[in-house]
Amino acid sequence: MSATFQTSASGPSIQGRAAERPGSMREQLPTLASPPFWYMHHPARWQLVEGEWLPQLSEMRSDPGVNRVDKDGNTDQAELAYRRKGWTIIPWDVEPGGYCVAFEGHRGPVHMSKWEKPSVFAGQLTIKSDGAGYWAFCRRLLADGIIARPDERFIDLIIADHARKVDDLRGRAVTQPAVATSLNIEEERLAVMLAAKERLVNPAAPKAKK
Amino acid sequence: MANIDFAALSGNARLSAVLHRMIELKLADRAELYKAPQFINFGSLNGTGSSALQVPVVGLAGTDLMAAVGDGSSVSNTSITSSAATITIARQALRYDITDLASLTDPLAAGAGVGVEGLANSMAIAFGMRLTQMITALSSGLSQSVGSTTVALTVATFFDAIYKLQLQSNDGEFAAVLAPQQINHLINSLRSETGPGQYVAATQDQIAAKGQGFRGMLFGVSLYTSSTVPTANAGADRLGMMTATGAIGYATGSPAPIQGAGAIILPAGSQVVVELERDAASGLTKVIGNSFAGVAEIQDLKAVGILSKLAP
Numbered sequence: 001m002s003a004t005f006q007t008s009a010s011g012p013s014i015q016g017r018a019a020e021r022p023g024s025m026r027e028q029l030p031t032l033a034s035p036p037f038w039y040m041h042h043p044a045r046w047q048l049v050e051g052e053w054l055p056q057l058s059e060m061r062s063d064p065g066v067n068r069v070d071k072d073g074n075t076d077q078a079e080l081a082y083r084r085k086g087w088t089i090i091p092w093d094v095e096p097g098g099y100c101v102a103f104e105g106h107r108g109p110v111h112m113s114k115w116e117k118p119s120v121f122a123g124q125l126t127i128k129s130d131g132a133g134y135w136a137f138c139r140r141l142l143a144d145g146i147i148a149r150p151d152e153r154f155i156d157l158i159i160a161d162h163a164r165k166v167d168d169l170r171g172r173a174v175t176q177p178a179v180a181t182s183l184n185i186e187e188e189r190l191a192v193m194l195a196a197k198e199r200l201v202n203p204a205a206p207k208a209k210k
Numbered sequence: 211m212a213n214i215d216f217a218a219l220s221g222n223a224r225l226s227a228v229l230h231r232m233i234e235l236k237l238a239d240r241a242e243l244y245k246a247p248q249f250i251n252f253g254s255l256n257g258t259g260s261s262a263l264q265v266p267v268v269g270l271a272g273t274d275l276m277a278a279v280g281d282g283s284s285v286s287n288t289s290i291t292s293s294a295a296t297i298t299i300a301r302q303a304l305r306y307d308i309t310d311l312a313s314l315t316d317p318l319a320a321g322a323g324v325g326v327e328g329l330a331n332s333m334a335i336a337f338g339m340r341l342t343q344m345i346t347a348l349s350s351g352l353s354q355s356v357g358s359t360t361v362a363l364t365v366a367t368f369f370d371a372i373y374k375l376q377l378q379s380n381d382g383e384f385a386a387v388l389a390p391q392q393i394n395h396l397i398n399s400l401r402s403e404t405g406p407g408q409y410v411a412a413t414q415d416q417i418a419a420k421g422q423g424f425r426g427m428l429f430g431v432s433l434y435t436s437s438t439v440p441t442a443n444a445g446a447d448r449l450g451m452m453t454a455t456g457a458i459g460y461a462t463g464s465p466a467p468i469q470g471a472g473a474i475i476l477p478a479g480s481q482v483v484v485e486l487e488r489d490a491a492s493g494l495t496k497v498i499g500n501s502f503a504g505v506a507e508i509q510d511l512k513a514v515g516i517l518s519k520l521a522p
Contacts, residue, residue, distance in 0.1 A: 056359075056442075056443075056517070057442075058351055059440070060351070061347065061350075063344065066348070067351055067506050067507060069298070070300065071299075077296070085510065086353075115445070116441075131446055134443065161373075169366075182366075
């Protein structure tokens with residue numbers, strides 16, 4: 001039991017501290033629990049972002065019962081199956097502090113990437129995406145060699161798909177003026193895809209120092 | 211003389227509020243998609259000797275073609291190609307604890323309210339939704355995908371998915387499982403489409419047959435929606451999928467009822483076993499639903515991911 005009598009001649013000197021919410025009023029995310037995950041990449045999955053080809057990452061979650069993850073959430077067999085199919089599993093520690101972050105949720109831990117910023121306003125959950133940070137991470141994966149540079153043939157397939165879409169729009173634009181806007185956008189996108197591929201295949205030589 | 215007004219009776223002979231004789235369900239996605247014919251049910255692993263089921267994928271019946279061989283020439287031996295997909299089941303469970311006082315004061319008919327029976331009845335759909343969540347999670351592991359990051363889903367992208375599946379000789383009816391926002395974008399894009407293709411909205415009969423998540427047919431593809439469709443690109447996008455029959459399969463298992471245990475309820479048509487565990491000292495009933503399920507991608511080229519922006 002704490003003393004209630006005065007312990008110093010100059011009077012009590014008791015420091016206050018910031019109040020804490022009771023345990024039952026903890027800030028928690030109002031969403032379903034989600035297990036930890038690892039990013040992974042398949043050599044065929046690339047996407048055009050801000051004029052460059054970046055990897056389209058997937059997630060392998062430690063979710064018991066999903067794609068060979070065992071009853072305890074062990075992903076050994078799942079990893080093996082993915083690697084056999086050519087996927088690269090990206091370890092957490094390639095990003096300082098790890099890229100998988102856990103939040104406390106109403107129904108257990110909620111795992112998100114560090115570039116997802118959840119906030120609760122008026123009881124509603126909103127998640128903002130830090131796109132710039134995430135794309136910078138994707139660029140680093142390429143620069144550091146964690147993901148191999150894209151094979152030209154996969155990029156050609158993506159470009160061929162898009163070229164077919166542009167051809168289709170071009171044909172329809174003749175009879176449907178409303179399609180013309182989409183055609184302009186997709187033609188421009190095709191040009192960016194081709195330019196990005198050119199930079200990928202023939203990177204500019206570093207400038208010589210004077 | 212004073213009138214007998216409400217104020218005179220309030221609190222004694224009248225109540226400030228009474229409970230309606232029916233509950234309204236809280237808004238939630240209750241679309242159990244695992245029953246869609248495109249997802250194959252490989253059955254129960256009860257009594258099989260393993261928690262994993264290996265599904266052989268064998269190149270028979272048309273995978274290898276005959277070839278012309280010269281008269282009198284010896285035909286060479288051909289080995290068949292084969293692979294296998296493995297479905298590993300794991301426990302899926304949900305538990306509610308309800309006190310006797312909360313249960314006995316339930317004013318609704320047995321099974322309709324928040325009482326022991328009502329909680330037990332809700333276990334079947336809880337399992338169905340979990341299985342749906344497990345299936346939609348598989349879109350992340352598909353090697354093929356269409357669509358662009360932070361771009362709304364359009365009819366053209368939807369066609370891209372159909373073309374990808376057709377290029378791989380997939381046949382039968384395709385099914386697309388999309389997030390609600392993806393469906394909105396797709397329908398918005400359809401408004402500017404002309405030509406013979408049309409969206410056939412689901413009728414009441416179709417919803418009854420195919421489940422709550424069925425939204426109709428578009429270009430011969432069954433459209434399903436689910437809020438469990440995962441996000442991609444650090445939450446910037448949603449990643450739905452289009453599949454042919456046999457791309458994805460699931461297996462289940464049910465815990466066998468144990469003699470001498472507490473009461474057991476087996477909801478009709480479900481793999482779930484609901485057990486009631488009494489804590490008499492605390493006047494508490496634990497309602498525990500248990501089941502086992504596993505899902506896996508059976509053939510990668512039978513499905514394609516559909517990527518589009520998450521924002522409206």
